[in-house]
Amino acid sequence: MKHKNLSVIGCALTIMTAVSPLWASSYNKEPIQPITPVKIVNLGMVELGKKLFFDPRLSKSGFISCNSCHNLSMGGTDNLKTSIGHNWNQGPISAPTVLNSSLSLAQFWDGRASDLKAQAGGPIANPGEMGFTHELAVGLLQTIPAYVAEYTLVFGTDKIDIDGVTEAIAEFEKTLVTPNSRFDQWLLGDENAINSTELAGYKLFKESGCVACHNGEAVGGATYQKMGVVKPYETSSTATGRAGVTGKDADRFKFKVPTLRNVELTYPYFHDGGAATLKEAVDIMGRLQLGKKFTDEEKTKIVAFLKTLTGDQPSFNLPILPPSSDKTPQPKPFS
Numbered sequence: 566m567k568h569k570n571l572s573v574i575g576c577a578l579t580i581m582t583a584v585s586p587l588w589a590s591s592y593n594k595e596p597i598q599p600i601t602p603v604k605i606v607n608l609g610m611v612e613l614g615k616k617l618f619f620d621p622r623l624s625k626s627g628f629i630s631c632n633s634c635h636n637l638s639m640g641g642t643d644n645l646k647t648s649i650g651h652n653w654n655q656g657p658i659s660a661p662t663v664l665n666s667s668l669s670l671a672q673f674w675d676g677r678a679s680d681l682k683a684q685a686g687g688p689i690a691n692p693g694e695m696g697f698t699h700e701l702a703v704g705l706l707q708t709i710p711a712y713v714a715e716y717t718l719v720f721g722t723d724k725i726d727i728d729g730v731t732e733a734i735a736e737f738e739k740t741l742v743t744p745n746s747r748f749d750q751w752l753l754g755d756e757n758a759i760n761s762t763e764l765a766g767y768k769l770f771k772e773s774g775c776v777a778c779h780n781g782e783a784v785g786g787a788t789y790q791k792m793g794v795v796k797p798y799e800t801s802s803t804a805t806g807r808a809g810v811t812g813k814d815a816d817r818f819k820f821k822v823p824t825l826r827n828v829e830l831t832y833p834y835f836h837d838g839g840a841a842t843l844k845e846a847v848d849i850m851g852r853l854q855l856g857k858k859f860t861d862e863e864k865t866k867i868v869a870f871l872k873t874l875t876g877d878q879p880s881f882n883l884p885i886l887p888p889s890s891d892k893t894p895q896p897k898p899f900s
């Protein structure tokens with residue numbers, strides 16, 4: 566489907582090239598494609614999902630929402646090495662951004678959830694994240710009349726269940742794409758959208774081989790790759806990567822290639838949050854994945870390019886959450 570669309574666009578571009586030299590840098594020749602803005606089909610479900618994403622009452626403490634660790638004011642992450650969850654539990658792995666996560670082949674660093682809906686139930690019931698259970702979370706929502714009314718409008722039943730809750734959250738998350746980055750403007754033919762340093766950075770990114778793993782619309786997210794192809798990555802993290810899902814020794818230390826969209830905002834980097842800055846991450850990638858030691862100037866150029874991947878951030882009115890009722894269970898912050 567996607568390929569068909571692309572080839573249609575490809576044809577259109579070929580014709581346009583003949584007319585306008587502006588299209589000479591047409592993106593169909595590039596390993597990175599611009600992000601397509603989303604068309605919201607089910608507005609009611611998206612609005613419900615948005616409320617649930619921001620609602621801390623889905624956690625046992627009544628204090629932690631999806632947005633606590635995937636802060637949409639901060640690139641969809643918490644900017645911590647690894648996340649803090651229920652009872653100040655520090656988790657084992659860094660929170661990836663939720664921005665553009667719909668473009669990935671699967672969810673989580675090891676891909677253990679096949680899609681956003683399958684993913685969304687995880688954190689609610691994870692003792693170290695939101696520390697609740699699906700039954701308690703759903704039961705709590707059922708005591709809030711305005712949620713029951715909204716749920717009924719969206720799903721045609723007043724019996725809230727986890728299936729609907731996770732579906733609505735996923736539907737909201739699908740809207741969190743970030744089109745219109747300066748790099749996308751360049752891909753679409755605006756030669757002045759990026760400067761010469763940034764363009765030089767892109768050339769280095771392409772010619773050094775970064776695009777072998779970081780490509781496509783999300784500039785990543787399409788494959789699992791070993792961290793430490795040329796030289797092993799040193800970390801105290803116990804994460805085993807894809808091997809934890811497949812049980813295959815060959816998949817040890819393979820992770821889903823992270824998206825580099827908005828990477829300027831999503832520090833610190835890597836599954837263990839081990840690289841504090843983008844320059845450090847680029848240096849490590851060069852040496853460990855490609856056996857290349859970049860000069861300081863080269864790293865500066867690549868970083869400049871990576872910063873052109875910051876797109877339009879989600880923009881909407883802050884959702885106002887319906888109040889609890891007298892029947893709503895009290896939060897349990899310390900247990």
Ligand code: HEC
Pocket residue numbers: 618629630631632633634635648649650651656658659660661662663666669671672673674675681684685686688689693694695734
């Ligand atoms: C306590 C912090 C925390 C909370 C709360 C939290 N998450 Fe996460 N989230 C994480 C961490 C850490 C990971 C990575 C876990 C892994 O890969 O093993 C993650 C992964 C994800 C991913 C996968 C992204 C990708 O690129 O693979 C999505 C999507 C996501 N979370 C959405 C949500 C939603 C929706 C909620 C609320 C229902 C939520 N998260 C609540 C910390 C949190």
Ligand code: HEC
Pocket residue numbers: 770773774775776777778779789790791792794820821822823824825828831833834835836837843846847850851854855867
């Ligand atoms: C062989 C595949 C491969 C190649 C080649 C590669 N990367 Fe990566 N990249 C990955 C994987 C896998 C990760 C995640 C590693 C981890 O978290 O342990 C990653 C992570 C990153 C991150 C951190 C993103 C984040 O959100 O944590 C940056 C930045 C990055 N790569 C940039 C580059 C650059 C620049 C190059 C070229 C110099 C490059 N990569 C080459 C596979 C690759």
